[in-house]
Amino acid sequence: MAELNGIWEEPSSEALLFGQYVHAWLEGETAFEEFIKNTPSLFNRKGELYAQYKQADNMIKALKSDDLCMFILQGEKEVIITAELFGVPWKGKLDVYNPEAGRFADLKTARSLREKVWHSELGYCSFVEAYGYITQMALYAEIEKRFTGRQDWLEPLIVGISKEDPPDKAVINMDEGIMQVELEEVEKNLDRILQVKHGGEKPKSCGKCKYCRATKKLDSIIHFAELIG
Template sequence: MAASNEPIKLTPENYYSHETDWQYMSFSLFKDFEQCEARALAKLKEDWKPKSNPTPLLVGNYVHSYFESMKSHGDFIEANKKALMTKPTKTNPQGHLRAEFKIANQLVQCLQEDDMFKYFYGPGDKEVIVTGKIDGYWWKGKIDSLCLDKGYFCDLKTVDDIHKGHWNAEEHRYVPFIQDREYNLQMAIYRELIKQTFNIDCQPFIFAVSKQTPPDKEAIDFSNPDGTDAYQMQEQMDKLKELQSHFWKVMTGEEKPEYCGKCDYCRETKMLNGFVHASEIEV
């Protein structure tokens, strides 16, 4: 687990495997540990699986695979046919595309018809694996669209509503989805891993498309002239460096995981061991 050990080489086939998750930290795994260490560890050890609805993730992957390549999209549809299609009936033995994926087709069409999206996203190499060490620990990432010759990369996000506010309990205010989902951190990680893999400093862009009818879309930059976003990205990286050592020690069993007490895993495994005063219930 230690950063000094050379991890196994990543490939498209093993990138998402639990084996490589034990050797490389990723943005999604880091977020899992931030939200609840006990839940993240149980998922990683395959002792527990969440019962969440997989459809939103599949909708995102449906859109991503389309803009990766026609082969990738065809393979995705074939591998997820049961989830994408309704049950066969006598009048329709093949079934039909579920409503969520009809909306996904609208998202695809929305982006397909946008010249700016095609100009920036289209030319890049797709699903590029990047790796590197951050403060001595191995990390991995997968870049949706990477244009090394032009010095930028793009990440494609599907969201419910681009302009919806998300409550931030620490700041006691609503924040945009970029902040709520820590995409500043993700872009900072990817920029660092690209630099280590290819020795090129790339500018990050996000293309967001909403699951509304009709869909909304936005092209998002992270390099304001006043340096605000650059500061936010550095602030996020400082937080990562502060937390990751503990997360790795939880993974190796050197330190015990903390329970958030509120997630699905904590609710499922909770055992009462005393009374809580009525005035002390956390919200």
């Protein structure tokens, strides 16, 4: 809400620039060159990538050398889709759109593809679950179906590439039952989201993100166990 109201602009981060660099490559040569031109902070005075970003080039090479990854990444890039869902207008952007092949794909970078990630509600789980990617892909599938008027979902696939050296990679799918559950959860929570967005209810602070840390005002003492609770 702070971003929507124009009182907070999320600062760029190394991880964000890292992902943007890899995604710019996916968009094509022209988009990649434009991104490099407009992001001089990635490079030193010699025009070389800073050490912390060089692994991004290795990740791109790993994707380019894998036939399955490159096959799944074939299609129209950065396609905007819109539709009404649960009585609300939605917009999504598909990394790779290939309706002729019956699929769309999203490119995800991650610290590790196999490492268990802690989620406050799910416990330890995969990065796909922890970062809400199943919800995202379910929404994209439903929005695209309504956008085109088709009867069934396209197959959603995630092409995952890790920041490890050497990078790990995987093409990941998800079953429709889990996706349907995620859509039901979105619909269940949507009323409060709309109430917050339109000023009927106040947003709750997570206390952990950059905005919440920057604006936090303490009003109590906590037990040490609460630090990771």
